[in-house]
Amino acid sequence: MQNLTGKTILITGGTGSFGNELLQLVKDSGVAEVRVFSRDELKQEQMRVRMKNPKVKFYIGDIRDRQSIDQAMAGVDLVFHAAALKQVPSCEFFPMQAVMTNIVGSHNVIEAAIAHRVASLVCLSTDKAVFPVNAMGMTKGLMEKVATAAARRLGEGDTMISTVRYGNVMYSRGSVIPLFIEQIKQGRPLTVTDPNMTRFLLSLRSAIDLVLFAFEHAQQGDIFVRKAPASTVADLAQALKNIFRSDVPIEIIGTRHAEKLFETLATSGELVKSQDMGDYLRITMDDRDLNYAKYFTEGEPEEALVDDYTSHNTERLSVAQVEELLLSLPDVQRELANFQGAR
Numbered sequence: 001m002q003n004l005t006g007k008t009i010l011i012t013g014g015t016g017s018f019g020n021e022l023l024q025l026v027k028d029s030g031v032a033e034v035r036v037f038s039r040d041e042l043k044q045e046q047m048r049v050r051m052k053n054p055k056v057k058f059y060i061g062d063i064r065d066r067q068s069i070d071q072a073m074a075g076v077d078l079v080f081h082a083a084a085l086k087q088v089p090s091c092e093f094f095p096m097q098a099v100m101t102n103i104v105g106s107h108n109v110i111e112a113a114i115a116h117r118v119a120s121l122v123c124l125s126t127d128k129a130v131f132p133v134n135a136m137g138m139t140k141g142l143m144e145k146v147a148t149a150a151a152r153r154l155g156e157g158d159t160m161i162s163t164v165r166y167g168n169v170m171y172s173r174g175s176v177i178p179l180f181i182e183q184i185k186q187g188r189p190l191t192v193t194d195p196n197m198t199r200f201l202l203s204l205r206s207a208i209d210l211v212l213f214a215f216e217h218a219q220q221g222d223i224f225v226r227k228a229p230a231s232t233v234a235d236l237a238q239a240l241k242n243i244f245r246s247d248v249p250i251e252i253i254g255t256r257h258a259e260k261l262f263e264t265l266a267t268s269g270e271l272v273k274s275q276d277m278g279d280y281l282r283i284t285m286d287d288r289d290l291n292y293a294k295y296f297t298e299g300e301p302e303e304a305l306v307d308d309y310t311s312h313n314t315e316r317l318s319v320a321q322v323e324e325l326l327l328s329l330p331d332v333q334r335e336l337a338n339f340q341g342a343r
């Protein structure tokens with residue numbers, strides 16, 4: 001992370017798990033200053049006490065409020081835009097709140113970064129933004145469009161705008177892994193929605209590696225995708241039962257509101273113009289101009305020959321492989337040690 005030396009970084013939504021983990025990683029990299037921008041003063045205070053690092057500066061504000069983000073942006077070299085409403089159910093019930101934060105707020109961040117001549121801006125997106133069925137995914141999808149439109153407009157401008165997409169972060173707050181572990185601890189059945197449902201699985205550390213990769217390699221308007229393996233929910237439940245040596249039953253509860261049987265990280269149309277970079281895919285910006293005649297005469301015939309990249313057709317982990325992945329996570333190791341200690 002040599003290229004962070006002397007740089008001032010801004011992390012929007014910086015008090016979340018992404019911001020915390022990123023800070024741990026970059027705080028000793030020679031970075032000049034890290035600005036944590038968020039709404040919640042309590043979380044900032046807790047982070048301040050925990051970090052005790054004078055390089056970390058805290059900014060209270062809301063990305064919906066352009067003035068507040070402008071104040072934090074002055075003198076920044078690099079922005080990681082992580083602030084978002086990302087819970088599927090709350091966005092479903094309050095879609096306009098998702099519009100205000102994920103679309104309008106992101107637009108504010110992008111325009112502020114351009115106005116302050118920030119060198120690089122990386123926007124965090126999700127697989128749920130592709131063929132979206134819920135308000136969270138739809139608004140994240142539009143955030144991607146807003147970022148791409150700004151990049152297209154800028155061309156070779158001062159600010160490099162890129163987006164990253166990844167799948168489910170294992171053990172993230174409110175997600176299925178901590179829920180299943182809690183159910184095991186309480187000796188209750190594991191509530192499986194649909195045993196055949198699949199999700200891309202990746203660690204928080206891999207998500208951060210993706211973001212840093214985007215920062216290092218981005219060309220204007222790129223979308224970077226982290227390739228990841230997937231598992232079925234049934235195999236995930238079984239792997240957790242095996243790890244915790246639990247015999248709790250599995251209860252099938254059915255698909256929840258606004259969820260898909262599988263997720264898509266890249267469409268066939270994106271894949272035909274993507275570059276394979278090992279663990280990552282670079283989807284280059286669609287920079288066709290607004291010349292409607294071309295839309296009728298110049299299509300992408302290759303698109304029909306390629307499948308979308310989904311959690312159904314990516315590498316499928318076996319139960320043993322899911323166990324191995326789970327056991328590599330510090331949170332799961334801690335849960336397991338506590339569970340065994342309490343027995």
Ligand SMILES: O=c1ccn([C@@H]2O[C@H](COP(=O)(O)OP(=O)(O)O[C@H]3O[C@H](CO)[C@H](O)[C@H](O)[C@H]3O)[C@@H](O)[C@H]2O)c(=O)[nH]1
Nearest residue numbers: 086087088126128168175176177191192193194197199233
């Ligand atoms: O009781 C449950 C809860 C979930 N699942 C299943 O487990 C998988 C993962 O569910 P999560 O709730 O962990 O993750 P989601 O894919 O639904 O979405 C999660 O990741 C998103 C980001 O991509 C958002 O942050 C969202 O709010 C968060 O729940 C899904 O197949 C789901 O159906 C169950 O089987 N039983």
